[in-house]
Amino acid sequence: MKPDAMLRSDIVAELNFDPVITATDVGVIVKDGVVTLTGYPSSHAEKHAIERAVQRVKGVKAVAIEMRVKLPSAHERTDVDIAAAAEHALEWHVLVPEDKIHPIVEKGWVTLRGEVEWEYQRSAAEVAVRDLLGVAGLTNRVVVKPKFTPADIEERIRTALERQADDESRHIHISVMGSDVSLRGKVHSWAERKAAQDAAWSAPGVANVVNNLLVGD
Incomplete structure (x- = not known):
């Protein structure tokens, strides 16, 4: 697992790299791979960009958002x-x-x-x-509003996962109840976790996705 100090350094570098973000508006705290973000971004767009930037960094296990938008007058x-x-x-x-x-x-x-x-x-x-x-x-x-059966939804998600990440799809368990989908299992990175979530959301009739996939080697 990446040390917290190194992970924080990588996150700060990613924030500085994104032109939408004013990195000085963001406080970054890392403990055991869990990142807490604090500060006062100047717009909701910047807040969203900060959240996405942190999720791109390898080694981030979870993100707690304690930021509040403070609009310039x-x-x-x-x-x-x-x-x-x-x-x-x-x-x-x-x-x-x-x-x-x-x-x-x-x-x-x-x-x-x-x-x-x-x-x-x-x-x-x-x-x-x-x-x-x-x-x-x-x-x-x-x-x-769902228009498909749970079996239809599960089959479409499984097919999408196999197209996008065949190796990872074998380690992902899909559960469908009505229009709600739950994902369980383990993936290698935050990006793979998000890709699986996006595949679930792409299925017609899905109203909610609970992503319980764990990130680890």
Whole structure:
């Protein structure tokens, strides 16, 4: 296992490498491979970029987010302005179905509600709104309405895993209950763990993925 000091050094280097991130806004604490992030990023987009950057670093077992977005005064917008911008962003995004998702804004925090057929539509709505000026946080409560049986979902996930990572797929156990999917087993890296999770989300009818895959050699 990579020593905590070395892991922290790698994380700081990755944060400095990403042009979206102001690394001085981020505090990094590492203990036994578990990373705690603190600080006040200047936008929700930067906060999201920080989380993704840390997950890219090999050796990270888990991430605890204790950051809070602190918008510069020049970036502050009223809830009405943010709601209007979010509505337009959803309307203009080609992957978001028309009139299926609606934003609610309170003190800069956007909550998305609605019902869609596919997870990629739910994710697209989040992407459309996440980087808007004035957004302090985002909660995605859009529901994926299942149209497939659990057996169909499990077969599609297994096939996707075999296409993308044949060796790893043999060590991953898939459990499907309704539209909820659980992944168990062991993978070699955080990237492989995420790839398995993405494969599960890509199956039609999946509304929730619980990723219990362990990262280790």
